[in-house]
Amino acid sequence: xxxxxxxxxxxxxxxISVHVCHAEPIVNAGISALLASWPQVRLAAAYGxxxxxxxxxxxxxxxxxxxxxxxxLMIISQREREWEIRTAISAGVHGYLPQRCAAGELLxxxxxxxxxxxxxxxxxxERAMQHMASGNLTSRESEVLELLAMGYCNKRIATxxxxxxxxxxxxVKSLFNKLGATAxxxxxxxxxxxxxxx
Numbered sequence: 001x002x003x004x005x006x007x008x009x010x011x012x013x014x015x016i017s018v019h020v021c022h023a024e025p026i027v028n029a030g031i032s033a034l035l036a037s038w039p040q041v042r043l044a045a046a047y048g049x050x051x052x053x054x055x056x057x058x059x060x061x062x063x064x065x066x067x068x069x070x071x072x073l074m075i076i077s078q079r080e081r082e083w084e085i086r087t088a089i090s091a092g093v094h095g096y097l098p099q100r101c102a103a104g105e106l107l108x109x110x111x112x113x114x115x116x117x118x119x120x121x122x123x124x125x126e127r128a129m130q131h132m133a134s135g136n137l138t139s140r141e142s143e144v145l146e147l148l149a150m151g152y153c154n155k156r157i158a159t160x161x162x163x164x165x166x167x168x169x170x171x172v173k174s175l176f177n178k179l180g181a182t183a184x185x186x187x188x189x190x191x192x193x194x195x196x197x198x
Contacts, residue, residue, distance in 0.1 A: 016051060016114030017044035022076060023055040027099065031076065034103050041110060051095075051113045056088065063091045072113035076101070083195030085120075085128035095119045137178060137196070144171040149188045149197040 018041050022028040031053055035041045046052060054062070056077040063073070074095030075088055088096055095109050098121055105121065112119035120128075137145065140161070147157045154168045161168075172184070181187035191197045 013040075015040055015042035016110060017042050017049045018051045018053060018110055018114075019044050019046045019049040020053045021046065021058060022053065023058060027055075027076070031106070034106060035110065038107055040107070051110055053110070056084065059093050060088065060091050063093070071116065072118075074109060074113055074119070076106075079195075080124060080127070081193060081195035082128045085124050087195075089120070089128065096124055097121050098124060137175070141171050141175055141178070142196075144168060145175055145187070145191055146197055148172070148175070148184055149191065
């Protein structure tokens with residue numbers, strides 16, 4: 001006698017609800033059009049969405065003000081300096097993509113966040129983590145760095161901060177080590193690239 005085993009097919013996973021609110025209208029429209037074309041994704045209102053896709057400033061403002069209603073928050077931005085990426089990660093974002101990312105990576109990221117995971121573009125993540133261990137400056141080193149960026153010599157920095165010239169030299173040497181710099185100008189260039197000074 002033949003037994004017929006009718007095993008029901010697994011139900012397809014529910015679509016991930018995503019709300020897009022990027023500050024740049026054309027970027028917002030492009031992201032929305034891409035996401036709407038994928039059956040795995042459903043565009044939704046902000047409240048209760050699985051994922052919110054937004055820009056850098058909006059994401060940090062949401063986290064700071066506690067207005068983050070989605071389970072996961074992802075940034076898509078042209079801001080790619082390591083300091084900015086580290087700031088966003090520390091603030092609590094769950095995903096970060098460069099604005100130049102491929103469409104496939106956008107879908108991968110949204111799906112990861114929809115599953116409750118995090119997704120950071122590998123290149124940006126590596127850049128952000130590269131100097132994490134050695135790049136944390138003391139408040140005094142940050143002050144010295146700002147004055148270096150303004151073109152101050154050691155003597156002027158010492159006068160401005162009311163410390164000895166020898167102490168300034170010690171801070172400058174420490175800055176070189178932490179930034180991986182070989183000269184004052186090099187230190188300022190590296191710090192500027194990383195968003196550590198204006």
